[in-house]
Amino acid sequence: MILAGDIGGTKTVLALCDENGRVVREDILLAEEHASLEAMLDKFLRGRDVEGLTGACFGVAGPVDGKLAKITNLPWVIDAGALSTKLGGIPVSLLNDLQATALGTLVLPATSFAVMQEATNAVADGPIAVIAPGTGLGEALLVAENGRYRALPSEGGHADFAPTTEEEIDLLRYLRKLYSGHVSYERVLSGDGIGDLYNFVRLATGSKEPTWLAAQIASGDRNAVVSKAALEGTDAACVRALEMFAEILGAEAGNLALRAYATGGVIIGGGIPPKILPALQSGALMARFHDKGRFAGFMRSIGVRVTLEPRAALLGAAHHAAPMKGNKP
Numbered sequence: 001m002i003l004a005g006d007i008g009g010t011k012t013v014l015a016l017c018d019e020n021g022r023v024v025r026e027d028i029l030l031a032e033e034h035a036s037l038e039a040m041l042d043k044f045l046r047g048r049d050v051e052g053l054t055g056a057c058f059g060v061a062g063p064v065d066g067k068l069a070k071i072t073n074l075p076w077v078i079d080a081g082a083l084s085t086k087l088g089g090i091p092v093s094l095l096n097d098l099q100a101t102a103l104g105t106l107v108l109p110a111t112s113f114a115v116m117q118e119a120t121n122a123v124a125d126g127p128i129a130v131i132a133p134g135t136g137l138g139e140a141l142l143v144a145e146n147g148r149y150r151a152l153p154s155e156g157g158h159a160d161f162a163p164t165t166e167e168e169i170d171l172l173r174y175l176r177k178l179y180s181g182h183v184s185y186e187r188v189l190s191g192d193g194i195g196d197l198y199n200f201v202r203l204a205t206g207s208k209e210p211t212w213l214a215a216q217i218a219s220g221d222r223n224a225v226v227s228k229a230a231l232e233g234t235d236a237a238c239v240r241a242l243e244m245f246a247e248i249l250g251a252e253a254g255n256l257a258l259r260a261y262a263t264g265g266v267i268i269g270g271g272i273p274p275k276i277l278p279a280l281q282s283g284a285l286m287a288r289f290h291d292k293g294r295f296a297g298f299m300r301s302i303g304v305r306v307t308l309e310p311r312a313a314l315l316g317a318a319h320h321a322a323p324m325k326g327n328k329p
Contacts, residue, residue: 001049003056003087004318006100006311007037009073009135013314014044019054021107021318023311037078038086050088057093057321058083059100059313061136063155069094072136093320096153097313098138101269102130103151104316105307106142112309114277116286119265119303125149126263129256132270132307133193133249137186141260151316156256157186164251164291167204171244174200185252189245191272195222197241207237227276242279249273249280250288257302258295265303273306280306 006013015026062072067080084092125144132138137157175183229235230242
């Protein structure tokens, strides 16, 4: 059996998988309820599970340096060597979570994607760009090597946010004050980013927050409340906030596609896109994706898909521990 994990800043998904990477048993554990990954493993593993393990791989929401990984939004350091000892000496691999997500997209069926744009000049084994907004913002590249794709990690989500409209310039000024200086794409394209976009729009327009909306925000998840009101069209500020999210996501997805020369396509993953899919399908995302000046024609030729499978990173970790033959997109 293989132990796979998708370790995020909010929750962790652990799974036991067969030798082909298929999930046999899985569970979701909340980070706030556990002091470490080891504590989660103690809760997840049963009886003689450890005795049957042949390998383990964990996708980690943060930078990986060899055998060590630091969770960006948690005070955890994960040590592959220590985990190997705990798990009976089996090989343990650590991947950046976007590496795992990227690898997972290679084994998903076509039904696990929403197509935003069909490819017109897809290149076999061409580079694939992966961008994934969730608790944070992840970016990775899939590059073919000897007939197989390798996932290259990055921390591109922490690169400088680059506004391209007057409204976004005002947004940058607002966020610089809010975060005392540096503003990354992750500050905008993440769960908390949706709430910040809403606050910015409310302030910029001078519109009064409805009583019903204020009550929902006070008693629930601000970002989820804003997204729901936007999708239902019940508040103009929420609608504009989600439109801005889609626009900026399209712009940065396009930036990543250009940097990678992603002739193999672009995949938008993460926990947020499936939840706000109608907003992404409205045209705002692709309009900004295309808006790349002299390369607009190239941008219109790239295939763009949204991953609907929330377990992509988990499946990618499982298949990394049980390598597939000839993995293709």
